[in-house]
Amino acid sequence: MKKMGIEVTFVDNDITPEELDKAFRPNTKCVFGETITNPTVSIFDIEKFAAAAHRHGVPLIMDNTFATPINCNPFKFGCDIVTHSTTKYIDGHSVGVGGCIVDSGNFDWSANAEKFPGLTTPDESYHGLIYTEKFGKAAYITKATSQLMRDFGSIQSPQNAFYLNVSLESLAVRMARHCSSAKKIAAWLKTQEKVAWVNYADLEDDPHHALQQKYCPKGTCGVIAFAVKGGRQTAIRFMDSLKLAFIDTHVADAKTGLLHPASHTHRQMTDEQLLEAGVAPDLIRYSVGLEDPDDLIADLAQALEQI
């Protein structure tokens, strides 16, 4: 994003509203967060961030990929725009890469016109139309789909759109299964001597349980973050011993997969840099699929015996 001229100020989820206010810069255009963060699976405090964004005249945009529309509706809590990587649960079977933007239409771009000239001043590539004047509440999504899709070419192929539509029909059933299985497995992991810690917000003793109850009371998702005792090498041996889970960068799928960021996606980073990015060096992201949870527990148990 830096190469596109976009700078980011990172803040902690647990930040106080006062500290959060101080993090805004004169050129801040939006606040962005994930409902359930990847890979630490903490729960984003939507109302706190929405209130701060609106105090500073900018929208709250949220990535709702892990929760899906089944488990969380961020608009109910003040979020303005939602994005999804449909590559994950919405597709659910790794058949097509895709994404979507859902605009609540609630953000008033005109009230902060000087911050959003792309929406509030004439667009010469469309005969000088002004999106906010012509489309009102639909200004943002109209610009995104008419101008930016045209310029960037981020268009889904018809075949992938067909796959997604088929998958959406079973999303509610799949999410319920992902959640019940993950909850059972997370609770089991917590009882294991060789497991150092477990993050799963739908367990009562999880630090994010209160936020989970508020924002996604039906359940979170199939993703669990946990660690085995013994550091990076032990984590690798544990993963290599699993027989039912793919070692996989992909996540949120019908098939169980897992990733150890410190030895995979983030392997170029030191332990200190990982901690700074909020990713513990021992963190394993285990994405529970649609298999029988007892089979998955048996598989995890035999892999724990190998370390």
Ligand SMILES: Cc1ncc(COP(=O)(O)O)c(C=O)c1O
């Ligand atoms: C929460 C979340 N959002 C967005 C993305 C980006 O997804 P895609 O690969 O479909 O562009 C990912 C990918 O891992 C993700 O996990």
